[in-house]
Amino acid sequence: MSAPENSPGNRPAEKAPLPRELRELREQLWGPIPPHERRMWSNALLDNPPTDLNTIGKLQNMQLYERDGIVMNRLWVAVARYWDDLGLTAYEWLLQRGTLVDIAEYKRNLERNNEPTDPWGDCPEQERREWTAATVKFPPQFLGATVMGLHDRHAKQTGITNSKTWIDLALEFRAAGFTPEEFIELNTQVRKFHKRGYENTLVTTTWGTRNIQYIRLDAQKWTNWLERYRAGEDPVELTKELLEPHWVSTQ
Template identity: 80%
Template sequence: MSAPQNRLGRGPGEKEPLSRDLRHQREQLWGPIPPHERRLWSNALLDNPPTDLNTIGKQQNMQLYGRDGIVMNRLWVAVARHWDDLGLSAYEWLLQRNTLVDIVEYKRNLERDSEATKDHWGDCAEQERREWTSATLRFPPMFLGATIMALHDNHARKTGITNSKTWIELALEFRAAGFTPEEFVVLNTQVRKFHKRGQANSLITTTWGLNNIQFVRLDAQQWTNWLERYRAGEDAVELTKELLGSNGLKRE
């Protein structure tokens, strides 16, 4: 049974509040982008629609946009999240599309500031960046939705080097702990075999992504002992089994 309406407290032009389900759906779609930036992206996307919408889609999109200035089309939001994850604001996205008049000035500033603000790889050499990109594409740190993941993966494969801060942070964390990209792949391959069998373990750390999909996202510092023993010649399968076996969690 729905809660009674507060007819006396709402003016004639005031809209009903968004439902809990709709607010939850919006949070899942937009993820970490804050509300004021969601409005900027919504305006940018309306000016440059990424996809064509049918009549019903347009009505739904504009109906929600009219509430608080935020669109809710999944493909449109996926575009915003893709470029936001690559470090671009809605304004910069519009500039890249030549929809604002100062594109020349933007490009000049971008070239001047690119090393300081856009390069999250630090001192990692180009070939190493490519190897880490390939490794983290196989074992991503989280799930951002099928559309966004496809956009990210296509961009990373095309350029050879990911610009996603989340993916780069994963690579640099394991690099700082002494791992090579190949060793990162070996470790994650073995851990996921164990995880798929449904065995809980304190060493198998995870992250939650879009649609409550859980992804294995290991903590590099918890696996330095594994790395030392693996490099000493121990078998990866047996070594991983031993370490995970000693850190198993009891089922309640």
């Protein structure tokens, strides 16, 4: 016979409330930053630690983080407070660390002359949206789970990425004559022909955080593919033919 619904053994484990002293310390450390933003900052700091921690520091940090998603290291929280005081969110902090567009510099330029440099150049808005969708589908590199998640969410919400790495990829292929749809087709086909233990000189790769390798094609190496694809050749056979002479064993 099944146990009663209200049986203590069936109840989910409840977390013990934080001691009052720890709650007060957390409020003192994080100050005016609201809880949901504290969690965003905690994720960003864990992916991009501002300082090294000893074993005890890591344990204490993760014990609290795993409980409610908020880190408690004083130096780490100080980094969040510093940038928050300057008006930057956790996402913008990740951007200004050099992986994406420098939001801090963007804001300073905006305050100086109200005419900041547009990383998209003369690319029309609709094309920016189409290229954003294409490069989110085939990103140029891996920047950590938090950065990738924040970037993709921002790109989908606004429709236009503000990541310099993603924008550079889009503009490179645009300058070589590709449309976003052709960029997607090329990247889709190239990924079908990966060979374990081999590299291909036509396939450029990038190394992101945690040594995750990403395919990041060089547009100029694929202009011949584009001409023949537009002439009506089958993209599968065309891609296979162009890749075939360029496989190099790594074993």
